[in-house]
Amino acid sequence: MSYITIIFILLIALAITAGVLIFFVVKLYLNREDLRTSSDVILARVLGRFPLPVFAVNRKHHVIQWNKALEVLSGISKDQVMGTGDQWKAFYGHQRPVLADLIADGASEEEISASYHGRARKSALIRGAYEAEDFFPSMGENGKWYHFTASPLISRGKVIGSIEILEDVTERRLAEQNLRYYARQITRVQEEERKYIARELHDTTVQTLVALIYQMDNFLAGKPDLTVPETERLNAVYKRLKWAVEEVRRFSRQLRPPVLDDLGLLPVLEWLAGELKKMYDMQVEVVISGEQKKLQPDTELALFRIIQEALINAARHARVSSAGVAIEYLEDCVRVSVTDRGVGFDQAGKIATLPRDGKLGLAGILERVQMLDGKVDIVSVMGKGTTINVEIPL
Numbered sequence: 001m002s003y004i005t006i007i008f009i010l011l012i013a014l015a016i017t018a019g020v021l022i023f024f025v026v027k028l029y030l031n032r033e034d035l036r037t038s039s040d041v042i043l044a045r046v047l048g049r050f051p052l053p054v055f056a057v058n059r060k061h062h063v064i065q066w067n068k069a070l071e072v073l074s075g076i077s078k079d080q081v082m083g084t085g086d087q088w089k090a091f092y093g094h095q096r097p098v099l100a101d102l103i104a105d106g107a108s109e110e111e112i113s114a115s116y117h118g119r120a121r122k123s124a125l126i127r128g129a130y131e132a133e134d135f136f137p138s139m140g141e142n143g144k145w146y147h148f149t150a151s152p153l154i155s156r157g158k159v160i161g162s163i164e165i166l167e168d169v170t171e172r173r174l175a176e177q178n179l180r181y182y183a184r185q186i187t188r189v190q191e192e193e194r195k196y197i198a199r200e201l202h203d204t205t206v207q208t209l210v211a212l213i214y215q216m217d218n219f220l221a222g223k224p225d226l227t228v229p230e231t232e233r234l235n236a237v238y239k240r241l242k243w244a245v246e247e248v249r250r251f252s253r254q255l256r257p258p259v260l261d262d263l264g265l266l267p268v269l270e271w272l273a274g275e276l277k278k279m280y281d282m283q284v285e286v287v288i289s290g291e292q293k294k295l296q297p298d299t300e301l302a303l304f305r306i307i308q309e310a311l312i313n314a315a316r317h318a319r320v321s322s323a324g325v326a327i328e329y330l331e332d333c334v335r336v337s338v339t340d341r342g343v344g345f346d347q348a349g350k351i352a353t354l355p356r357d358g359k360l361g362l363a364g365i366l367e368r369v370q371m372l373d374g375k376v377d378i379v380s381v382m383g384k385g386t387t388i389n390v391e392i393p394l
């Protein structure tokens with residue numbers, strides 16, 4: 001064999017080896033592609049049958065998953081949206097990042113919160129995920145409320161996109177709104193009824209009793225010849241009548257203190273402090289700061305009821321002999337806090353369940369604050385005491 005033949009054979013062997021190698025490498029690569037594609041297909045299949053609307057985006061904000069439920073909800077088909085950055089079209093009338101986009105970008109908590117006007121928060125269940133609840137006016141006939149959660153898709157420690165799941169909570173929101181409306185109506189009607197009963201007691205019952213006392217005065221004055229036992233018995237009736245007038249007056253004032261309507265919040269607090277001293281032997285210290293203003297009648301009434309409830313709670317539950325009320329008048333709001341250093345109570349998850357046990361005091365405080373678009377914060381520590389802070393915008 002000549003040299004040339006040997007070199008030729010060697011070259012052919014080399015080419016075959018290289019070909020075989022390339023074949024295996026390509027095959028391996030193709031297999032991996034297959035694997036990747038098949039996992040995407042499986043994911044799409046799982047999500048496709050998932051009853052809640054779900055979609056996913058990659059880091060470039062291109063849609064990589066869009067399930068059937070979301071097609072129905074948004075009216076946008078998977079074919080239309082896959083590979084595009086049009087996910088916003090499902091929710092908004094103008095282009096803006098959706099929660100999944102923010103998560104895919106690794107946006108900060110502040111950015112996410114600002115983007116949803118403070119209505120987004122970190123998920124308690126999944127690390128790196130956020131959830132939010134918002135109203136989408138362009139969806140459905142009258143708009144819809146959605147609760148949505150977006151979590152990062154992570155591969156080898158890196159965020160490669162995100163997945164978002166939505167839940168229609170419109171019915172729950174409507175039920176809550178109706179309940180709130182109902183509670184407001186009840187609070188309003190209750191105040192009107194109290195006012196009506198207080199006025200009726202004052203205008204009719206008290207007047208009748210006063211007239212009886214007057215008649216009796218006259219009767220006694222014109223009967224100097226009554227026997228001692230007769231005079232004593234009539235005097236006893238006379239005293240009881242006077243006592244009844246006082247009782248009815250006190251009851252009517254408690255229902256709706258006329259001082260509140262006539263003179264405002266601060267004088268009525270003085271009256272309330274006196275009543276609490278008499279009824280529960282509890283001292284109330286009222287501290288006022290800032291420039292005092294006359295508030296709207298609705299605000300004064302609500303603040304009075306809130307302070308009244310908090311102080312009666314302090315007297316009945318906290319087992320204290322004194323409590324404090326602080327009222328701070330600021331430029332655009334009024335702050336009220338009622339504090340006792342009593343037994344305190346465990347309020348974890350309790351306040352929401354109190355009304356069904358017939359305990360309407362704290363729930364009433366929350367309701368009245370909400371009616372005035374205010375804020376309330378109840379801080380209670382076992383063995384240390386309770387403070388109820390309320391802030392009402394003016």
Ligand SMILES: Nc1ncnc2c1ncn2[C@@H]1O[C@H](COP(=O)(O)OP(=O)(O)O)[C@@H](O)[C@H]1O
Pocket residue numbers: 313314317318340342343344345354358359360361362363386
């Ligand atoms: N200042 C307080 N100190 C201790 N416990 C309190 C205080 N305020 C409220 N609580 C607790 O919270 C419960 C609910 O209060 P509330 O809603 O006013 O209903 P009620 O006064 O009719 O019991 C009370 O029963 C009591 O256990």
Ligand SMILES: [Mg+2]
Pocket residue numbers: 309312313361362
């Ligand atoms: Mg109470």
